[in-house]
Amino acid sequence: MIYLITGGERSGKSSYAQDLALKLSSNPIYVATARKWDGDFQKRIDRHQAERDERWINVENEKLLSEIDFSGKVTIVDCVTLWLTNFFVDTKNDVALSLEQAKAEFDALVQQENATVIIITNEIGMGVHAETHIGRKFTELQGWMNQYLAKNADEVVLMVSGIPVKIK
Secondary structure: OEEEEEEOOOOOHHHHHHHHHHHHOOOOEEEEOOOOOOHHHHHHHHHHHHHOOOOOEEEEOOOOHHHOOOOOOEEEEEOHHHHHHHHHHHOOOOHHHHHHHHHHHHHHHOOOOOOEEEEEOOOHHHOOOOOOHHHHHHHHHHHHHHHHHHHHOOEEEEEEOOEEEEOO
16 A cells, blocks of 8 residues: 655645554654755754654665565655655756656565555645756656656545645
8 A cells, every 4th residue: 555645845744644654553664765964954864763752663765765675564755855856966967867766666665565655745846936947857856756656656645734635
């Protein structure tokens, strides 16, 4: 079962996803895709880890999600935006290659049996228009990946001001 939780910044995506995971499992996995860019980002990661109690299994994986054993488990992947950023940076901002690599990882991940994966993503294209060419390219990448994830998800929820709206 694949759940896609999408919405704007601070819309309640993570809280909703964590509540859902704990309803489905007493020991969910939390996969953080963030790359530790600097000390401030490390503090953010530390704060997020501290928010989850002993019920959670924390895993860090910047790109290769298919290497994680999801079989028979409930897992949150947080988040697609940071995950895609890692592909985008590593491919020197090549949208097509980043999209190809991310889709391949997702396709490998969903082949695992009896896995429940809750994927958190951002609707960055609904906000302010990116000022830079690189920003606009990344927004396109994010939008195309979000479409691919939504098409392949069993359930899609849009978070609006803390309220879940079931899309699919």
